Amino acid sequence: MPELPEVETYARYFAAHALDQKIVRVEVRDERILGEIRKVAFVKRLKGRSFTSVRRHGKHLFVATSAKETWLHLHFGMSGDLAYYRHVEQEPRFARIVFGFAGGAQLAFEDMRLFGLAELVASPDAFIVDRKLGPDPLDPKFTLARFTALLEKRRGTIKSLLMSQEIIAGLGNLWVDETLYLSSIHPRRPVDRLKKEEIRTIFTSMRKLLRDVIARRERGAAMPARSLYENREIDARCPRCGGSIRRAVVFGRTTYFCATHQR
DNA sequence: TTCCATGTTCCGCA
């Protein structure tokens, strides 16, 4: 379930379990999960090393290794996840890569649909520049002024811009819908017709939401019953205003919104 | 069987 808050949770999970242990085994179960790098090279460069720290930018996870200029880059696609375990029976069904550690534990990168990616990169910063990724919305340096500037030069709908990783890195379909729901803004609203005040509301709601979802993921709590997330159904009652929840395709994605309070 | 799915990329068109 990987948008920014989920990837943040994976990053913390990785850091809590899989750092500073010698990698004694690297099994690539399905090569389609790898990018350009060949399986042999991937295994060779990681075996005997260890993971040393994690870093996240948007939906991308980077893990530093004890090898110079060698970072594991993971993208979780639509169905990626991590699992750390000690016994083979606990291996996830769709484990695509399994790292075995000296202590006997293992870390699996699972991804049923294979839209994810695992590769090695020399530098996360260079990767972010190459891929033209926008700022991470939870970066302390990401400000309302920066957000406003990013939107100012653009046209198009607010949903399409929040979804575009070159503008802001990390939001996906679910949390864009939730952000706009909380902001009372219609997903199709042209961004050049947003008032300053509305941009501020989106900025604030988005960051508050992302932090809240991360906190909930951490303690295994569900989303509030009043959230759009729990009411993504055609003709559901909007828990905030009693209006009706509608479904439409916006920017190519199934979009839920309240036809009454989102304008 | 059919439709839908938390992502990304590429192509064609306006």
Added chain:
DNA sequence: TTGCGGAACATGGA
């Protein structure tokens, strides 16, 4: 140049 719709990728789950 920018933005958008559609298709493709792979594999379930309802």
